[in-house]
C-alpha cells in the first residue's frame with residue numbers, strides 16, 4: 086500500500102523524471118509515425134502492384150509465344166482446381182510509341198500489352214485506374230464522346246469532342262491541297278490532250294507517260310474512289326496509354342502540382358513493334374488513344390500501353406492459319422483470396438517443368454521481389470535504429486533513477502527502520518519505473534497518433550516553415566502521405582517502451598533494496 | 610604510542626581489545642539468557658554479574674538482567690565499522706538492559722557509540738558478537754525478513770532529525786508503518802480502524818489541525834510529535850529514541866519529553882532514549898553511560914529504583 090502511495094507521490098513530485106521519459110516518448114512517437122507511414126506506403130504500393138499484376142504469371146520469351154493457350158489453361162485449371170478465380174491470356178511486347186506534338190515527332194519506349202477485354206478484368210483491377218468512368222466499368226477500346234476525368238482541366242476537351250474539331254481542321258487543310266490538285270488535273274488534261282495530238286501526229290512516247298505517273302495524279306484520275314480514313318467520324322484501334330506517356334507532371338506558377346497533357350484521348354499515335362517472324366521485323370500500326378491508365382506506380386504509368394490482344398495477334402502473325410487460334414506470350418492467373426501463392430507457383434512449376442516447356446512461372450511478389458524486399462529492409466532498419474534511440478533513452482532513465490534513489494537514501498533508511506522489506510522498497514522504485522514508462526508511452530502514443538492523423542497538415546506546416554517540399558507528389562505519385570496504423574504495432578511499441586523503462590529501473594531498485602538501513606539513515 | 614594508550618587501556622588499545630569479546634562470550638555461554646525463567650532465584654544472575662565484574666575489570670557494576678523484568682537485554686555486544694582493512698571498534702562488549710515500562714537513558718560522549726547501540730537494539734544493524742534478547746527471544750540473529758517484521762510490529766523509532774517522508778502528509782506519515790504492516794487488501798479492509806487510531810494518536814500529540822500538511826510546513830517540535838505518533842501507530846512495546854530533543858530548544862524539548870513520559874505512564878510504554886542533555890537524563894528511570902565502547906557504570910538513581918530485596 087505504501088509502495089503504491091509513494092510511487093504515485095514520487096511521480097507527482099518528481100516531474101523532472103518525466104524529462105527522461107520524454108526521450109522514450111519521442112522514440113515511441115517516432116516509431117509509430119515511421120511504422121505507420123512505411124506501412125501505408127508499402128501497403129498501397131503492394132495493393133497497386135498486386136492489383137495490376139495478377140497472382141501468378143506463366144510467361145514465355147519465345148517470339149511466337151505459346152501456341153495453344155487453351156490447352157495450357159485447361160492444365161492450369163486441372164492442377165490448381167477450385168483455387169483459380171480467373172485466367173486470362175496476354176501478349177506483351179517491347180515496343181516504341183511515336184506521336185506528333187507541335188509538329189515534332191516524339192518516340193518513347195513502351196511495354197505493349199495486348200489484353201483480352203472479356204477476361205482481363207477477372208485477374209487485374211486494371212480498369213479501376215482508367216480515367217473515364219465508363220471504362221472503369223468495362224473497357225471496350227472505343228473512344229468516348231467526352232467525360233475523361235473532368236477534375237483535370239488540362240485534359241479538357243478530350244474524346245470525340247477533341248478529335249472532331251481537330252480532324253475538321255486537318256481536313257480543311259487537306260481540302261486546300263485537293264483544290265490545288267484539281268488545278269493540277271486541269272493542267273494534266275490539257276497536257277494529255279496535247280500528247281494525244283502528238284500521238285495522232287505519230288510516235289508513242291512512253292517517256293512522257295512515265296513522267297506523268299504520280300500518286301496524286303492517280304487518285305485524281307481513278308474512277309472508283311479509294312476509301313479514305315475519315316478521322317472525324319472514325320477511330321483507329323483503341324490504345325490505353327500509361328498516363329506518364331501522355332503527360333508531364335509539373336508545378337504551375339503557384340506551386341501547385343499539375344499534369345500537362347501533350348496527348349489526349351482522341352489523338353492518334355503510331356506504335357512500332359516486332360512481328361512474330363524470325364528474325365523479327367518491326368511493323369507499325371496506328372492507334373487512337375481511348376483512355377489513360379493511372380496506377381500511381383510511376384514505373385508502370387510511364388511504360389504500359391494496352392491494346393486489344395486480337396489486334397496484336399493479327400498484326401504480328403500469331404494466328405494459326407488453319408484454326409484461327411492466336412498465340413499468347415503469357416497466361417495470367419488470379420487465385421481465390423487466401424490461397425498460398427508460393428504453393429500454387431510450385432505446383433505450376435511442377436506441371437510445366439522448364440526442361441519440357443519453355444515457360445517461366447512467377448508470382449507477382451517474385452516479380453516485384455527486390456522492391457518489396459527493399460521497403461521491408463528499410464522498415465526493419467528504421468525500427469532497429471529507433472529502438473536503439475529508445476534504448477539510449479533507457480540509459481537516461483537509468484541515470485535519472487539512480488539519482489532519485491540516491492536522493493531518497495534517507496527515506497529508504499527511514500522506511501527500513503519502520504519495517505519495510507527490501508523487496509517492498511524495490512517495488513516502490515520498480516513501480517515508479519512502470520508508472521513513468523506507462524505515462525511516457527501513453528503520451529508518446531497519443532502524440533504519435535495525432536502526428537499520423539495530421540501528418541499531411543504537419544507536412545504542409547513544415548513546408549511552409551522550411552520552404553522545402555516534404556512530400557513531393559511529382560516524385561511519389563501520391564497526392565498525400567499514405568498511413569496505416571496497425572493496433573498490434575501500437576501495443577507492441579508501447580509494451581516495448583514500458584519494458585525499457587522497467588528494465589532501466591531494475592538496477593536502481595536493487596540498489597535501493599540492498600541499501601543498509603544504518604548507512605542510509607546516516608546519509609546526508 | 611604505548612605511553613598514550615596505557616593511560617586509557619580501553620580505547621584504541623589493540624592489544625587488549627580482542628580479548629573483551631572473547632571473555633564476554635565465555636560468560637554468555639555460562640548463562641543461557643534465553644531460558645531464564647521469571648521464577649528463577651535472582652541469586653544465580655547476581656553471581657553471574659559478579660563474574661562478569663571480575664572478568665571485565667574496567668566495566669562498571671553490571672546489573673543482573675532478567676527477561677521477566679527487562680524487555681530488551683543486550684549482552685556482550687561488540688561492533689566495529691570496517692572500511693577496507695582498517696576497523697574502527699565502536700562497541701567493545703556492551704551489556705545493556707531496559708526494564709519494562711521504564712524510561713532508560715543512554716548517555717555518553719559524542720562518538721561513544723550510542724547511536725550504534727540503539728541501531729543494534731533496533732535490529733537495523735547486526736553486532737559482530739554478543740546477543741540481543743527481546744521479550745525472551747533472540748532478535749539479533751533472526752533472518753532479515755523477520756527483523757523487518759519485528760521492527761514494524763514491536764518497535765517504534767524516533768530520531769534527532771525526525772526523518773519524516775517529505776512527499777507524504779502528516780497523516781500519511783503516521784500511517785506509513787501500518788501500511789507497511791498490512792497488504793493493500795488488508796489495509797483497504799481495516800482502513801477505517803487504522804485511520805481512527807492514527808487520528809487518535811495525532812490528536813494525542815496535539816496536531817489534529819495539521820493533518821493534511823507536509824512535513825516541511827511543520828516546525829521541528831511538530832515534526833518530532835508526528836514522528837512519535839508514527840512510531841506508535843502499530844502499537845509497539847518498545848520505543849527507541851535517538852536524541853529526540855537534540856535539535857529542539859529547551860522548552861520544546863521538555864514538552865516532547867513530557868509527552869514521552871505521559872505515554873510511558875499511561876500506556877506502560879518502554880522507552881530507551883539516547884540523550885546529551887544531563888537534565889533530561891536525570892528525569893529518566895535509569896541511566897546508562899557509554900564510555901570507551903563499554904557501559905561505564907550505572908547511575909545511583911538506578912540503584913535507588915532497584916527493589917530493596919536485592
Ligand SMILES: Nc1ncnc2c1ncn2[C@@H]1O[C@H](COP(=O)(O)OP(=O)(O)OP(=O)(O)O)[C@@H](O)[C@H]1O
Nearest residue numbers: 690691697699717718719720721722723724725726
Ligand atoms: N559507517 C561507519 N564507518 C566508520 N565509522 C563509523 C561509521 N559509523 C559510525 N562510525 C564511528 O562510530 C563511532 C560511534 O558512532 P555513533 O554515531 O554511534 O556515536 P554517537 O555516540 O551516536 O555520537 P553522537 O552523540 O554524536 O550522535 C564514531 O566514532 C563514528 O566515527
Ligand SMILES: [Mg+2]
Nearest residue numbers: 723724725851
Ligand atoms: Mg548519535
